[in-house]
Amino acid sequence: MTDDLIDPAPAPPVQDRRAEVLDRLRESAEPLGAAQVAEQTGLHVNTARFHLDILVREGLAERDAEQRRSPGRPRLLYRALAAHPETRGYRWLAEMLTGLVSALDDAGQAVTEAGRAWGRHLVERSMPYERVGATDAIARLERMLDSGGFRPEPAESAEGPQIRLRHCPFGEVAARHTDVVCRLHLGLLQGALAEQRAPVEVVSLDPLVAPGLCVAQLRLGPPEGATTRPSADD
Numbered sequence: 230m231t232d233d234l235i236d237p238a239p240a241p242p243v244q245d246r247r248a249e250v251l252d253r254l255r256e257s258a259e260p261l262g263a264a265q266v267a268e269q270t271g272l273h274v275n276t277a278r279f280h281l282d283i284l285v286r287e288g289l290a291e292r293d294a295e296q297r298r299s300p301g302r303p304r305l306l307y308r309a310l311a312a313h314p315e316t317r318g319y320r321w322l323a324e325m326l327t328g329l330v331s332a333l334d335d336a337g338q339a340v341t342e343a344g345r346a347w348g349r350h351l352v353e354r355s356m357p358y359e360r361v362g363a364t365d366a367i368a369r370l371e372r373m374l375d376s377g378g379f380r381p382e383p384a385e386s387a388e389g390p391q392i393r394l395r396h397c398p399f400g401e402v403a404a405r406h407t408d409v410v411c412r413l414h415l416g417l418l419q420g421a422l423a424e425q426r427a428p429v430e431v432v433s434l435d436p437l438v439a440p441g442l443c444v445a446q447l448r449l450g451p452p453e454g455a456t457t458r459p460s461a462d463d
Contacts, residue, residue, distance in 0.1 A: 344416020
């Protein structure tokens with residue numbers, strides 16, 4: 230039998246190639262771009278990106294924009310998540326519930342109030358008679374957000390302090406249901422600060438001001454329930 234009559238070896242099944250892409254993500258100490266995955270697996274970059282995006286949708290990887298200071302569009306980076314396949318069911322549940330809420334009339338205020346209730350419940354609470362300052366309140370808020378996977382970063386702007394959220398734990402759902410997920414997160418932030426009765430509040434949450442970045446704008450002011458004490462000159 231001559232070599233030209235021998236059938237070429239069959240290409241690996243699609244699932245095997247996707248598993249190989251996931252293995253490369255798990256072995257890497259840092260997030261990888263599609264071009265890096267393509268180079269390591271021998272895939273075309275578009276094929277690598279195809280598999281990466283499916284891994285994100287299945288909850289096995291996450292996608293975020295590269296942080297860069299130079300001009301130009303940031304790369305999308307991927308990293309593996311230690312997720313069990315059952316977590317896909319939670320994503321589907323989130324999709325169904327947010328879709329249902331989106332279809333309701335005047336649901337926005339109820340969504341924000343639900344977020345506030347959870348923010349009051351989840352934030353680190355003060356001891357009785359403890360007075361919490363703005364700095365400590367913001368630090369507690371950041372710890373709550375960090376535990377929830379938001380990757381918060383403190384920042385300053387002309388309008389006052391900010392918290393930049395570098396990752397949305399519900400990014401795939403939020404992209405399709407911003408009106409629900411982002412309202413819920415705004416309420417979460419507001420409730421967490423209101424619970425502490427500190428001289429700071431969340432006035433806005435701007436979603437996706439840049440790829441993978443949402444910004445919460447804070448405002449300093451008198452704590453909730455504060456009263457003005459008369460001065461010595463009165």
